[in-house]
């Protein structure tokens with residue numbers, strides 16, 4: 255098998271005496287779509303932040319395309335970031351920037367591209383998520399939540415990344431809009447040949463976008479396998495999660 259685009263090796267993360275990640279091992283191959291499941295507070299976001307370099311693990315290693323980036327800084331970190339797209343849970347658009355300025359943010363701020371060229375590229379990318387040039391000059395507050403997700407998706411793919419993180423991409427959307435977002439994610443990931451790591455509670459979304467599924471429980475990956483066997487995982491925790499039952503080994507987070 256070729257070098258994985260991302261590999262977490264025994265990643266641990268503690269905050270004071272609280273150990274959130276207790277030794278996470280996971281690999282993501284180039285072009286693979288991996289979905290991470292886990293109850294509220296199981297450490298999914300912390301895992302993602304460590305993988306992105308927004309947090310440093312207490313112990314363990316993170317490899318990006320074969321390179322140890324656990325403690326990377328400066329140029330190495332920047333080069334890695336340039337190859338990663340990120341769709342945040344809330345969309346995280348800048349309210350004070352127009353739609354096209356949000357989409358082209360990296361081109362303007364990092365690549366220092368001329369505004370005219372950046373706008374052209376932003377409009378091209380908006381087209382890929384089925385948004386017309388008419389929305390380019392609007393502000394995020396002037397478009398719907400579903401459209402905001404599309405704009406965020408456009409922003410995450412504009413630099414043709416090798417790896418895209420999706421944090422709850424369908425949260426807060428009606429099932430039809432959510433499914434349209436799933437289609438767009440699949441289309442873009444397949445079209446770019448990028449790998450995707452998605453965090454979601456939405457099983458319909460997981461089934462649709464995942465090649466493989468991993469489940470995080472109490473700071474460890476307790477199951478990892480192909481998405482098409484998720485209903486016959488043979489794991490009580492996965493079963494409970496997949497069927498949304500309050501009774502079982504996972505305690506509700508209330």
Ligand SMILES: Nc1ncnc2c1ncn2[C@@H]1O[C@H](COP(=O)(O)OP(=O)(O)OP(=O)(O)O)[C@@H](O)[C@H]1O
Nearest residue numbers: 269272274292293294295296297298299300301455
């Ligand atoms: N910066 C931090 N300082 C201290 N504790 C933190 C910090 N970030 C996260 N935690 C703790 O780590 C645990 C896991 O949080 P995390 O946000 O990763 O959960 P999650 O699985 O993403 O949950 P959800 O599905 O509800 O978003 C929580 O108990 C949280 O309080």
